[in-house]
Amino acid sequence: MCDLQSGLKRQLTDWLPRRAILLIARYTPDCHNMTRLVSQSMDQRLPLSTWARMKLHYLICVWCERYAEQIAFVKSAARVFATNSATSGTETISPEKKKSLQADIASRL
Numbered sequence: 582m583c584d585l586q587s588g589l590k591r592q593l594t595d596w597l598p599r600r601a602i603l604l605i606a607r608y609t610p611d612c613h614n615m616t617r618l619v620s621q622s623m624d625q626r627l628p629l630s631t632w633a634r635m636k637l638h639y640l641i642c643v644w645c646e647r648y649a650e651q652i653a654f655v656k657s658a659a660r661v662f663a664t665n666s667a668t669s670g671t672e673t674i675s676p677e678k679k680k681s682l683q684a685d686i687a688s689r690l
């Protein structure tokens with residue numbers, strides 16, 4: 582489990598009793614299992630009870646929530662890259678411009 586205390590969301594700790602936070606921590610997956618579940622959730626639909634426990638864990642652990650956001654971003658970026666990769670990289674520069682760039686680089690070495 583990651584450092585749950587430092588991962589607690591500040592606004593949550595202001596109003597949620599510590600006992601409730603510990604109760605949530607007890608009945609939700611630990612951070613190690615959360616990383617595994619986050620990865621699984623990107624590939625397949627998880628059971629509703631697992632999904633709900635993950636959402637509860639996000640209430641008390643900013644680290645796992647950030648991890649899930651980062652994984653979702655990487656997944657979406659990979660999807661966009663895969664979509665656009667077929668058309669990107671086909672542009673070429675003229676032989677004159679290429680020689681000019683080579684000469685410019687050589688002069689700076």
Ligand SMILES: [Zn+2]
Nearest residue numbers: 612615642645
């Ligand atoms: Zn966590």
